[in-house]
Amino acid sequence: MNNQSRAVRFDRYGGPEVLHVESIPTPVPAEGEVVVEVRAAGINPGEIGIRSGAMRDRYPATFPSGQGSDLAGVVVALGAGVTEFREGDEVLGYSWQRSSQATHVAVPVHQLIIRPVELSWEQAGGLYVVAATAYAAIRAVDPQPGETVAVSAAAGGVGTLVVQLLRRRGVEVIGIASAANDEWLRERGVVPVHYGDDLAEQLADRKIDAFIDLFGPQYVRLAVDLGIPRDRIETIIAFALAQELGVKAEGSMLASTREVLTEMAGLVADGSLELLVAATYPLDKVADAFTELEKRHTRGKIVLIP
Template sequence: MARAVQFDHYGPADVLHVVDVPTPVPDAREVVVEVRAAGINPGEIGIRSGAMHDTWPATFPSGQGSDLAGVVVAVAPDVSEFAVGDEVLGYSWRRSSHASHVAVPVDQIVRKPSSVPWEVAGALYVVGVTAYAAVRAIDPSPGETVAVSAAAGGVGTVVVQLLRARGARVLGIASPANDEWLTTHGATPVHYGDGLRDRLAAEAPDAFIDLFSPDYVRLALDLGIPADRINTAVSYQMKEDLGVKTEDSLDASTPEVLDELAGLVADGTLEIPIPATYPLEKVVDAFTELERRHTRGKIVLIP
């Protein structure tokens, strides 16, 4: 038997529980991964609470989780790309990675570089590909100035580093508590709150990446930034209403992008902060911490 996080109805974090389930068997073009680490994400809160029911309804009992890293323990007969014992990282779109074992298609995993720790590998997918898509959407040139809301969050920390790797000047919108991290990673801290518009206007950003709310999209337009140089990964209605871009993880979920990101972590270009890890049985505590909304980087479950 395997172990998996499930919930039987919508609600707060305490509806989550760990149950014994049959160990998955790989279907065609699948492998089974023994999970060593699985990141948690704010989107999973929206699904579990029912806030995203109209877009992503749950079927009960529901599992959860997309990020994963682990060791291949079984392969389908038609799989030649991977073998038992391979260390991999990737993602599941079946809400199933918060578990001890998960079956995944071979085009949703890549080999884990040996130098990348398990907890980092298991936290890479959502933040990595979301950040990759956002940066690609605004396509910054070296020397351009890009403002980023929620710059010290899970996706934001990756966006900041990818922008700096492309030679952009980064204005990281965050609280004063994040000044040191942003400065150390080459960004200029800009504090949110009263006077933010004036502080940003003084820096004349050429582009804007919003990772927090539609208010930042409106602010970016008010600053005179063209709509095609604004990308929001959270306020999707803004594409229809205001013509801004809304590229996110769905636009960059390919093995090629994931492999590139893993390589950037391995060579030291990209850092994924891991402020805390929790055993699978402490999943309620993990999400309670995440919901405080003060996490820099990713919280990770260790089955």
């Protein structure tokens, strides 16, 4: 294994332009860890908030900062006491050290599972955040068969999984997205509704039992204004407003277990869920990847290929 690896770094808060790739010492696995040679690493909207400083009160950065949670790759080194994996195993999982957007990363074994062969590297490397977030968001509102759930950003990385999981439960789904996503949503049994100034009017006459917000505070306020019970409103992003209004804000950390990851990977592997990869970028083009993500029109995940 090479003594040097390459990793995404940023030294100050700012836009995508602060991101760069630099050489760093290849990580050495601690007890209970393995080093993974990364084949794919997803990027996520939450990383924009951390890097820009918008979430510094909740998730402060220590500079220089690495970046990334999602990962898939090959085990190349074992720490003391590791028996779950061997060198050469193909794995997917997550890092909580903001370190996965790199050529090599050290990861505790309990944050990894074997990659199902049916998953491409890109799917495996983009799975964790969207899968855990979707799982937690749906669990928060506890939808029952026959109920109706509205979902904002329904065609995004998390949204595409949320609407599919809801339909699997026999739930009627209203997917809030742009007109460009109408066909994709309808093909999956989702009723498309377009965001815009008249959104409240479009939803006012519908009986909506729960609301999952995947975009921002305007949708939390909309859900409250529609009279949806606050214990059945969930947001994955508007944390301060959720606390103020008494709605739920249950994110990926509450579903970050090997059991959830194994279940979700299995559903993608057997074709029960479609995990969309919108685009891939080489590691050196990380700033371009985030510039694309920040347009907020991506259907599915954007994935870095180290």
